Amino acid sequence: MKKHIISYAHIKQNQVSVNGTIMFSAAPSTTLPEFLTELYKSMGISYPKFHKMDALCKLGILCTEFALKDTTFLADNPLNKIAVVLSNASSSLETDRRHQQAIDDKSNYFPSPTVFVYTLPNIIIGEIAIKYKITGENAFFVSEKFDAGLLVSYTEALFSEQTQAAVCGWIEVDNGAYEAFIFLTEIQENTNKNTNFKPLNQLTVIELYNQTIWTH
Amino acid sequence: MVFTSYSNIISPLGFSTKENYEAVCASKTGIKKILFPFSAEPFCVGKIDEITIQKHLLSIANSEAYTKLEQLSIMSIQDVIDQSGIDAKDKRNLLIYSTTKGNIDILEGAYKNIDANRAYLPVFAKQLQTYFKFAHTPVVLSNACISGILAIIVAKRFIEQGTYDTVIVCGGDLLSEFTVSGFKSFSALSNEPSRPFDTDRVGINLGEAVASILITNNKELATPYNMQVISGASANDANHISGPSRTGEGLYQSLQYTLEGKNTRDIGFISAHGTATPFNDEMESIAFERAGLSTVPVNSLKGYYGHTLGAAGVLETILSLESLKHQRLIKSEGYHKKGVSGNITMIETHEPKTFSAFIKTASGFGGCNAAALFAKV
Amino acid sequence: MDALIEKLKGQIIEQLNLVELKPEEINPDSPLFGEGLGLDSIDALELIVLLEKHYGIKIEDPKDGKTIFQSIRTMAEYIKAQGKS
Known part of the structure; x- marks a missing residue:
C-alpha cells in the first residue's frame, strides 16, 4: 500500500504547467481577470457558475481541472473519501477588500451577498466539492509561503483514517498577483499501476513545485 | 490517547472558562441591541465590553502595540499557559489558530499605528508567536464556521501522528461591521435574541469571543480533567x-x-x-x-x-x-x-x-x- | 413595459454575472429559478439588492421574493406597481 502523487498542475505568470510541462501560455501583459477568462475559454468547458466566482475560486477550479485532466482519479476513488486540503497566504483578502469598499461608502451602500460569500478562503473547497461531487474531509490552512511539509503531514494524517485520496495545494490571489499549485494524491493497493507516479513526501512535493521552467 | 485540558474563554460573559460556565448556568446572555451606522434599526449582537477589556489589558506588556484580536488572543493563550505551566518554547508544542476574519478591523481603518499587513493571517499569527516565543510558526486554519471544531480535530490528528505532544487551540473572531453587513445582505440576521431550532427563529445574532484549549497526549496535563x-x-x-x-x-x-x-x-x-x-x-x-x-x-x-x-x-x-x-x-x-x-x-x-x-x-x-x-x- | 423588461434583462445579466447569456436569449416569461435561468438562493438575494440599487425598492422579507421573482415579467410588473419604473 503506497501513497502516490498521480498528477499536478501549476499556474503562474500567465502560464499553465501540467506534470512539469507548460501547456498554455498567455501574453505576460494579460491581467488576471483576462487570463482567467482566456484560460477558461481555451478549455472548452461549459460551467456557467464559473463566471460568478471570485478570482481565487476561478483560479482554483481551473488549476484543479488541469490536474484532473487525463487522470482516472475521480473514478478510482470513492468521492466521499477524497479530501480537499488547500492553503494560501492571503486568505480571501482580495475579495474582503471589495466587500469593505462596498460598505465604506455610506451614500452608495449596497453590499453584495455574492461578494460576501467569497470572503472566506474555504469557499474554493466548496466550489471544487460541488464541481466534482467530492464530499470528503476539508481543511484550509493559511501560511506565509507554500508549506509542503504542512500539506503532506496533514494529508498523511488523513490517510491514517477514512480518507483514501486528496486534492491538495496552494491557491493564492493578492492585489493582482497570483499562483496556484494543485497535486492529486491517493493510496494505492496495486503499486504496479504506473511507475511514473511519485511518492507522497515533503521533498517530492517541493521538487514538483519547483520543477517547471517558466518561459515568461 | 488525546486529552483535553486547561482552557479559557473571553466573551461578553466573562474572561475565564469558570466565569463563562457560571454565567451560562445562570441563564445570562451576552446578547444586546446595538445600532450600526448602516441600518435604521438596531441588531442584537454579542460584544465584549471595552472597559472590561481595558482592565484586563494591564496584564499585557506594551499592549497598545497590538490589535484588539491580538490582545484578546494573548490574554486567552496566556491564561492557558499559566494554568498548565507548559513551556511555550518547547519544540513539542504547537499553536493552532482558528479564525475566519482575523484582524478584520484593520480593513475598517481602526488603527493608526498598526502595520496594515497584520490583516494577513500569517502576519497576525506571527505576532502571537513572537509574544510567546513559540518554537513553531502557528498553524492558521480558516474554514468558515467549522474552523474551531476542525482545529481541535487537526490538533488531535497531529498529536496522534506524533508530530506534536501538546497543541494550544485558540479560536477568535471580532464583531465587525464587515460581517454584520455581509450577513445582513444575506437576510440572515435577527433583530431580536436568536432562537435556535425554535419555530419563530428568523436568523443569527453575531458575536465576538476568543477561546483557547490545550489538547495533549500528556497524562499529567490531562489529570485534572480526565x-x-x-x-x-x-x-x-x-x-x-x-x-x-x-x-x-x-x-x-x-x-x-x-x-x-x-x-x-x-x-x-x-x-x-x-x-x-x-x-x-x-x-x-x-x-x-x-x-x-x-x-x-x-x-x-x-x-x-x-x-x-x-x-x-x-x-x-x-x-x-x-x-x-x-x-x-x-x-x-x-x-x-x-x-x-x-x-x-x-x-x-x-x-x-x-x-x-x-x-x-x-x-x-x-x-x-x-x-x-x-x-x- | 417592454422597455422595462429589456432594461431588467441587462441589469440581471450584469448583476448576476450571467456572461454566457445574451438578453435576446432570455424569455421574459420563463422561470428565473430552477428550470428556466437556473438561478440559486444567492442570486435571489442579489436580485433584492438590484431592486434596491436601481429602483429604490426595499424587500424586507426575502419570502416576498418568491412571487416577485417568478419571471422577468413579474419583476417588471412589481416595479411598475410600486410606481418606480
Whole structure:
C-alpha cells in the first residue's frame, strides 16, 4: 500500500504547467481577470457558475481541472473519501477588500451577498466539492509561503483514517498577483499501476513545485 | 490517547472558562441591541465590553502595540499557559489558530499605528508567536464556521501522528461591521435574541469571543480533567456554497465517521451548531435524525453568545466539556417550540444528568461540516 | 413595459454575472429559478439588492421574493406597481 502523487498542475505568470510541462501560455501583459477568462475559454468547458466566482475560486477550479485532466482519479476513488486540503497566504483578502469598499461608502451602500460569500478562503473547497461531487474531509490552512511539509503531514494524517485520496495545494490571489499549485494524491493497493507516479513526501512535493521552467 | 485540558474563554460573559460556565448556568446572555451606522434599526449582537477589556489589558506588556484580536488572543493563550505551566518554547508544542476574519478591523481603518499587513493571517499569527516565543510558526486554519471544531480535530490528528505532544487551540473572531453587513445582505440576521431550532427563529445574532484549549497526549496535563477527544471528521455537502444541504448530507457523513464503531449509549447530549437561521437548523435536525440521534438531547449555545464564527467551535466545546465535568445539561437558550422537521430532542431546562460523552457539531459556508466526539477517560 | 423588461434583462445579466447569456436569449416569461435561468438562493438575494440599487425598492422579507421573482415579467410588473419604473 503506497501513497502516490498521480498528477499536478501549476499556474503562474500567465502560464499553465501540467506534470512539469507548460501547456498554455498567455501574453505576460494579460491581467488576471483576462487570463482567467482566456484560460477558461481555451478549455472548452461549459460551467456557467464559473463566471460568478471570485478570482481565487476561478483560479482554483481551473488549476484543479488541469490536474484532473487525463487522470482516472475521480473514478478510482470513492468521492466521499477524497479530501480537499488547500492553503494560501492571503486568505480571501482580495475579495474582503471589495466587500469593505462596498460598505465604506455610506451614500452608495449596497453590499453584495455574492461578494460576501467569497470572503472566506474555504469557499474554493466548496466550489471544487460541488464541481466534482467530492464530499470528503476539508481543511484550509493559511501560511506565509507554500508549506509542503504542512500539506503532506496533514494529508498523511488523513490517510491514517477514512480518507483514501486528496486534492491538495496552494491557491493564492493578492492585489493582482497570483499562483496556484494543485497535486492529486491517493493510496494505492496495486503499486504496479504506473511507475511514473511519485511518492507522497515533503521533498517530492517541493521538487514538483519547483520543477517547471517558466518561459515568461 | 488525546486529552483535553486547561482552557479559557473571553466573551461578553466573562474572561475565564469558570466565569463563562457560571454565567451560562445562570441563564445570562451576552446578547444586546446595538445600532450600526448602516441600518435604521438596531441588531442584537454579542460584544465584549471595552472597559472590561481595558482592565484586563494591564496584564499585557506594551499592549497598545497590538490589535484588539491580538490582545484578546494573548490574554486567552496566556491564561492557558499559566494554568498548565507548559513551556511555550518547547519544540513539542504547537499553536493552532482558528479564525475566519482575523484582524478584520484593520480593513475598517481602526488603527493608526498598526502595520496594515497584520490583516494577513500569517502576519497576525506571527505576532502571537513572537509574544510567546513559540518554537513553531502557528498553524492558521480558516474554514468558515467549522474552523474551531476542525482545529481541535487537526490538533488531535497531529498529536496522534506524533508530530506534536501538546497543541494550544485558540479560536477568535471580532464583531465587525464587515460581517454584520455581509450577513445582513444575506437576510440572515435577527433583530431580536436568536432562537435556535425554535419555530419563530428568523436568523443569527453575531458575536465576538476568543477561546483557547490545550489538547495533549500528556497524562499529567490531562489529570485534572480526565477527558479525551475520541474521534472527529469533516465532510462537504458538495451542494451549494451558501445554502446547507436539504438532506444534511455532509453533517450526516461527519457524524457517521465520528460515531463509527463507538458506543452511542453514553452520549449525554449534542452541542449543535444551531445558528437559528431557518435553513441551518432544519438541516441539522434532519442530519441528527438520520444519524439515529433523535433521543439524544440537543442544545445550541448561540442563544448565549451569538455566532462567534472562528471562535464558536472552540468556545462551545469548552463549555460542553464543563457540562460533562459537572454532569449538567445546559439548556438551549431561546428555544420554546420545535420548529424543525427532523425528529430531535431539545434541552429545555438546565438539568443534572449522568453521562460520559457528548458530540460537538458545526456547519458552514462552502458546504463544510464537522463533528467530534468527546468523552471521560 | 417592454422597455422595462429589456432594461431588467441587462441589469440581471450584469448583476448576476450571467456572461454566457445574451438578453435576446432570455424569455421574459420563463422561470428565473430552477428550470428556466437556473438561478440559486444567492442570486435571489442579489436580485433584492438590484431592486434596491436601481429602483429604490426595499424587500424586507426575502419570502416576498418568491412571487416577485417568478419571471422577468413579474419583476417588471412589481416595479411598475410600486410606481418606480
